[in-house]
Amino acid sequence: MRVPLLIIIGAIYSASFCQTPKDSLSSTPLDEVIVSSKKTLNTATNNPVQITTISTVEIEFQNFQNTADALQNSGSLHVQKSQQGGGSPVIRGFEANRILLLVDGVRMNNLIFRAGHLQNVITVDENLLDNIEIFYGPSSTLFGSDALGGAVNMNTKNTPFSDTKNGAINSNIASRYSSANQEKSTYFDLSFSRKKISTLTAFSYNNFGDLRMGKQKNHNGDYFGERPFYVSTNNDGIDYIVANDKPLIQKQSGYEQYNLMQKINYKTSKNYIHGLNFQYSTTSDVPRYDRLTDPSSTTVLKNAEWYYGPQKRLLAIYSLNKSNSILNSDLHFNTAYQKVKESRNTRKFGNLNLEHNLEDVNMFSQALNLHRKFEAGEIFYGIESYYETLNSTAYSENIITGVRSSIATRYPNGNNYMSRNEIYISYNGWNTTKLFWNAGTRIGYTTLKSSIDDNSIFTLPFNTVNQNNFTYSGTVSLTHKTTKNITLKTNLSSGFRAPNIDDLAKVFDSGNGILIVPNTDLKPEKTITADLGIILKSTNRRFETNNTFYYTRMFDAIITDTFTFNNQNTILFNDEESTIYANQNKGKAFVTGFSTQLRFDITKTFRVTNNFNYTFGRIIDSDDSKAPLDHIPPYYGKVGLMYHKNLATLEAYVLYNGKKDIKDYYLNGEDNERYAPEGGMPAWETYNLKTSFIVYKAITLFAGIENILDTQYRVFASGINAPGRNIFGGLKCSF
Template sequence: MRKGFFKILICISISGYAQVKTDSIQSIKLDEIILNPLRHEQPKRKLAQQIESISKTSIEFQNVPTIADVLANSGKLTVQKSQQGGGSPVIRGFEASRVLLVVDGVRMNNLIYRSGHLQNSITVDRNMLEKVDVLFGPSSTLYGSDALGGAVYFQTKAARLLSQTDHKKISGSAISNYSSVNESKSVHVDVNVAGKKWAGLSSASMNDWGDLKMGRQRNGSNAYFGERLFYVVTNNGLDQQVANNDKYLQKFSGYKQYDFMQKVLFQASSSLSHGLNLQYSTTSDIPRYDRLTDVSANGDLRSAEWNYGPQKRFLAVYKMAKDQLFRQTKMNIHLSYQNIEESRINRNFGSQNRNSRTEKVSVLGFSADFNSKINRGILTYGVDVYRDDLNSSAFQENIITGATSDLDTRYPDGQNSSLRAEGFVSYAASFNPELSYSLSARAGYSILKSEMDTNFLNLPFTAIEQRNTTYSGAFGLVNNATKNIKLSFNLASAYRVPNIDDLSKIFESTPGILIVPNEQIKPEKSVTADLGITIWNQRRFQFENVFYITKLYDPIRLDTFGFNGQNTIEYEGQTSVVYANQNQGKGHITGFMSVIKAEIFKSVLFEGTFNFTQGSIRNADGRAPLDHIAPLYGKVSLTYQSKKVMVEGYLLYNGKKDLKDYSPSGEDNLQYAPANGAPSWQTYNLKTALSIIKNTTIFSGVENILDIQYRTFSSGINAPGRNFYVGAKYVF
């Protein structure tokens, strides 16, 4: 690693940066105020929970395709991908439905968020973000169910009044990018119209990502892996497997995405504001790349088609903020509506029948929180209510005749709904200038109902109903022992209530494995203890270390299951082993994360991150590795910046995942890994930005300079090879 780091130093060249001031060196401080994800203002110096932030400047400078790639490039968490149009964040060994996604105060997780791998994060447009905050560790007292490993809070840009735009009535920006590794083209425009009391912000992004090229160079002494040797073409309804002229081109991995946002702000008075926030995201079909590479028993590719249909997300939020509701009390109210549509379209090689399954989810939400100053502390309290409804449909179409017929749905095809109503309270205060503490709690009630109108599998029941009382709590203690040392301790619990995906889906997880409903699942719970030690010297040096241990109770895991007295079922033309989600034993996760930042010279910042996680589960079968536990990983970077200059050279690295460390549940996707497990890898990258004309920024760089061929842990598609990119931003 040391040798690789010096290669970065040699590669660095100086280029220019635009007039937007960067935040990298300024981030060496603990007086930064964390607001939105905490629901109240709190300086980072007094936070017991670990929170890492990614600014708008950093997001723009990284110039990566999606927000999932922004998270991965931070070196502070990992991201799994089953296809190019994917990105499932992993925090402290938790992934998918065990990590909560929040956008502008509204939870994105809904009743069909699955426990395996998710691509929903990419529906948040990276170009419309003001900031991303990653909350590490249990966050249920803040946001409720699902935040076992942590939460990712997306904060979008705000509409600005005349007083906030230097009295410019119309302002905005335009951004365009091109990347060679997938011949991608993207365009973004946002326009702010400002008045004294009214403001509006309009935003649109269009992205076209072509097929992704993998690296061509062998990863150290490891064998080549994941090359695309064959693919399927269909002519006049006849499938044919053909050789790929370029085995490094991951054929049928490209897709398109369109994102829109409209915000309106009305400042009724100095203490009262009303806001409307509309967001819409949609895509073309997104090829499920890992499934397109599956091979059947006869050696041919198993699927002729396997796509996620257009992934659509609509969000409407009305927000009212009152600064002086009554004596030293602030109020925020959110009324939200979400409409989400996702679908799966697949057809086996040689078959004339195309299967289409569609899920439509609508979510109504109400959230109110209040902040009151009491003595030397802040009391935060409020309620969250969410109602989710699901409609699941399916049909089969003959690609030759166009005839359609009924097909079993992924989720029950009757009425499916969930309701969560919860209240929370927290208090943060100081014993003295050096010692502060926080106490928080949440309690509520959840109801889930699911009905099966038709019964393709002869289920022993036609309806599922669950009612659960939920609760969690947290205690934090922070001691700023000296001006240069911060000690923190945080003890927190979290919970995740089973959703429709846990309880009642019928789904072929991988070829030969069929998941069936199980109505006996209970909520899973966790308790985590964090110990943090931070050493810093004003703006020159910061060394943060966080050690954690998590106990997981009643974890929901996928395992073999007896269904109507049978262990196998005939499903879609083949015999499949029956699996179901079940509560099993106890889980144990330990790990630590270190972040070091040092201003080596004026305007030169060194930063390094290191993450290590270890997890296991103990059940009736003994002890086994826990799923979603990434191998050690991190980032080493050197950044130069001045008023108009910024350049970064960095190394991303990942350790080895041995076969013995893979979970037997199958969630780690061992079938998409090399024969000996996931090998270690590292990439070298160089990024610059140049200001050549007033208000104009030119971005350029090269990623994976050595063109290494590798695949991130549990992913089903190879990572990008050497990528040259160029972009431009114009501010008006």
């Protein structure tokens, strides 16, 4: 099966990725997918917003190595990678700080989320998740700033209360080995529950070795991305080039990760539920693989070291829940604290000075969400408040003597903070069982202040950056079940993203002769999207297809482009002549596309599923000319055949991407054309087979082969080749 055939199939239908392999294949139709968000209708069909849910059973069956892989392999969205320890989701052509990441309803996006590519999603371990919800299109009315293209809500596991006299104790142990990167992963949890109290303790560990790329030539392109050389450093600090005797092994791409979660829930006699939710994740140093492959005309490779320091994420949430509480509404209150530590560490070949840029972010938040049902409708309303601080430091350290010296920080080195305060209201109504409608709005006020204490290293014409923005969004939507077999959906919604400190105040060396400097004149960027959805299903519910068409108009889009700084368009920075760029509101842009989904139960044991996604985006310049918008992936999708009977589940599927022609790249932007072959990124497809078998009621075996043909390929905008043939095996024991 070649890509053209997949296009024909995918353009007509696409797959639901939210089915439960262990259930009867015909028992989980698309319209019964439950949405766990406390701000919207709880079934996917009634909800006019396009939503995909990846369940814990699906995550477990697929044996994803991290949460980014769970999103990528769903076929429901695109994921970019600059290194093995990363993954930047793209929803409808929006990426990084233009989509919103949430954990248990608390936003991860902070004041330094950038417009490029982000690896923060991997700090939420897939083993800890109950489900992943993907909201497509502007979701600012539901969730606030940054949800221009959509939102990814990751809900972690919980332990329900037990009505048994002596309570219940349960435990799970799982392990996995994968051949492509010598992965060794383990997971353990222990839960205890009684009528008034429940606890869950979970821990996981992942060890990923250097990733092996595919060996066989992609029939759509030439051999590409092999690692012929790498840098090694001796005890005297001398760098030298080493020939890689196994060029398919992407040297210096491995890393480790630890994850811990502790939950405690307590129910009072008046049915108030108090909850404590503690999460902690940390990694080893994570090599930035693409930068380690940057060539040099004089030394073969440009960088001797380029790695992210341990990515540390701490989240603590206190929650209070009560049914029929304030104003006869269900009460959901939480207050949360997050701490994120990350760093960039770089050293050029032949240079003894290792430069460290360290960022320490603190986030404080409170949210009061209320929900009340009426006879013919329900209302969601609430207040949310976030306060974020940043401490940015930097220094250069001699790797031999240990002597340190000051260097320019990535962000202003004084006081940095950002606050968001918003209120929202959303009403869902239904006149009959066939007609559902929604209307909602959110308004808020965002404040940002950043100061520079030491302006001597990189002199700027200002010492402070201040911004205050009034923000707003709204949505109106309708779902109409015209017949038993046809459901129509329409949705008009807006989104907003207030500029953060990364947009306004960073000084950033792109590593490609480009220096990004601050621009204090930025305004919030906004989107308006119109969706049209059509769901068709057979009377016997064995067949269903879900199609969504959308058009997004973007206003005051923040684009990185050439800029004049101190009346100059070039500057000497880090001993390199660099062209000056800055973030700017570059008028208008649009993104349009469609996605289709299909589920067809051939028999009670065989199911066909398929996904297809197409996106097209352009910037509209002041003279009405159009240029490519970055972050726009080529068409992509997934075709699968699943078999399930009794204790065994088997799935064969194909993942595919179309070609991204160089004429459709946003050059010198985030599409990373320098990490693509000449002419753009070739199309590719992989063939995969996975299975699980319950050998005993408490023991499940998992096995699979990914990229069976061992095809050599790279995902669009990525800086590292995808895994070659990967054989994995796993074991889960429940007690």
